[in-house]
Amino acid sequence: MASTERPRRADARRNRDLLVEVARRHVRRHGITTSLEAVARDAGVGPGTLYRHFPDRESLLAEILRRESDDLAAARERAARTIDVAERLDTWLGEVERHIAAYRGLSGLLVGSLGDTAPTPLGLACQEMIAMTEEFLAAARRAGVARPGVTARDLVGCAAMVAWLGSLGPGGTRQADGARDILRHGYRAAP
């Protein structure tokens, strides 16, 4: 399975790494619709080189995300330190939201892949988030503080949704605060 990829020439690997790194900076600054030509220019390669390594925008974004899965792991560690079970779930979802919000426009792309069963690169990133969320949700359910019927996928979807809201300028940030509050009351069990 891993043998499908044949060895690459050294310059190809170098260029690929360079492109991902430059693209990461550009996407962080300008969102996922950033100009790919500008990325290629900034990396000092021709557009053909970029498109050979990443046939479409999505595959480039997926590679950026793949290299950041340790960020998610760190977030899990951080959230796990919260003692109160209900609050811990809140904290975790905040981390998911932050992780998604790091790249403007990513939220929409991810939601589209939330239901992917085939192992598309973006689908895998979603699986990962859903699985981690499931852990926190299960703990909350055991403690009786999570409303039955709420699924981990729903919660990740909500986090993406709030991340989207927050990405829409200063007004969006305020709206996101309100939405987050309502959602929290919505997924918690009535006491």
Added chain:
Amino acid sequence: MASTERPRRADARRNRDLLVEVARRHVRRHGITTSLEAVARDAGVGPGTLYRHFPDRESLLAEILRRESDDLAAARERAARTIDVAERLDTWLGEVERHIAAYRGLSGLLVGSLGDTAPTPLGLACQEMIAMTEEFLAAARRAGVARPGVTARDLVGCAAMVAWLGSLGPGGTRQADGARDILRHGYRAAP
């Protein structure tokens, strides 16, 4: 105040109306990022004509929306027929969601204007929705079925958010159902 607009020539008025109508169709089909050049072509006018009447995409969209405020009024009538107070608020928010979802991409634009105090065209459309939502929310509060602290603007923001989620393909629709359910539990008062 209304005298700021001087009388227009007949052909100008005709072209303007035609452009709005054609644009409405295009935006409904392709979302708010639809090609303005295509709109002009389809209306049989040059791009210059379109840009003279509507200096930017947003002003064109605002005009489309302005002409649809009666749709919102009809939605209010429809929602008002629901007998149960809590359910009536749900129904109304569903109508708001539907209204926003009619044009793919509109949700983001509207959220950006939710906090507008200045009477920008888009801001006015928001004011209208917030005001109507306030009526339904007030009724729910009086009946003790709405959780205190929830504002009408929060609710409109949530409706826009769910509309956005639902616009993201088939997976999005399922996510939207889940989110809507959580939100409903979140803005209702604990019994």
Added chain:
DNA sequence: CACCGTAGCGGAGGCTCCCTCCGCGTAGGC
């Protein structure tokens, strides 16, 4: 009803971005 000033029109054109294709240079196996 003919005339004329100007409001308003069309479209050419400059810019950016997307993506493809092809001839050439060079990395690296032998």
Added chain:
DNA sequence: GCCTACGCGGAGGGAGCCTCCGCTACGGTG
């Protein structure tokens, strides 16, 4: 050190955004 095919750069066609300018024809006036 040689040779081959991998991977590179960049030209180029297509689309969209928006501006500017010369001409058309609308409609007020005598």
